[in-house]
Every structure is written in structure tokens, then in C-alpha cells.
Amino acid sequence: MFLRLLATVALSLMLTACSTHFSKPGGTTEDFEQDKAQCDYQVSSVSIPSMSLVTHYDLMTKCLRARGWRQD
Numbered sequence: 001m002f003l004r005l006l007a008t009v010a011l012s013l014m015l016t017a018c019s020t021h022f023s024k025p026g027g028t029t030e031d032f033e034q035d036k037a038q039c040d041y042q043v044s045s046v047s048i049p050s051m052s053l054v055t056h057y058d059l060m061t062k063c064l065r066a067r068g069w070r071q072d
Contacts, residue, residue, distance in 0.1 A: 020072075021072040022069040024070065035067045036060070040060065043056060043059045
């Protein structure tokens with residue numbers, strides 16, 4: 001449980017603090033935060049404790065792309 005929380009916090013920091021920026025035509029910051037939270041929930045539900053942060057980040061990125069977000 002603690003590792004999942006730590007991974008979630010680390011991933012959130014990676015998505016918000018890194019130079020990676022996501023955009024979507026007509027998308028707002030609120031839309032992004034909602035989609036990010038839903039993607040994090042989905043990824044966390046299938047993740048295993050040994051999953052690396054890189055794998056978690058990749059799955060999050062794929063989920064966001066599937067929702068129409070693109071990396072700038």
C-alpha cells in the first residue's frame with residue numbers, strides 16, 4: 001500500500017514537474033487533472049508492486065493519449 005502511494009506521488013510529480021506538457025484541443029487544466037486521476041486509478045488497479053515508475057509513467061502516458069491528450 002505504501003509503495004503504491006509513493007509511486008502515485010512520484011508519478012504525479014513526474015507528470016506535473018517534468019518538461020513534459022500535455023495538451024488537448026479544447027482541453028482545460030481541470031479536464032487534464034480529471035483524466036490524469038482516472039488514468040492513475042486505472043493504471044494503479046493493474047499495477048504490481050514490482051512495477052517500475054518508468055513502466056507506470058508509460059502506462060499513464062498511453063492512457064492520457066487514448067483520452068486525446070498529446071505531449072508537447
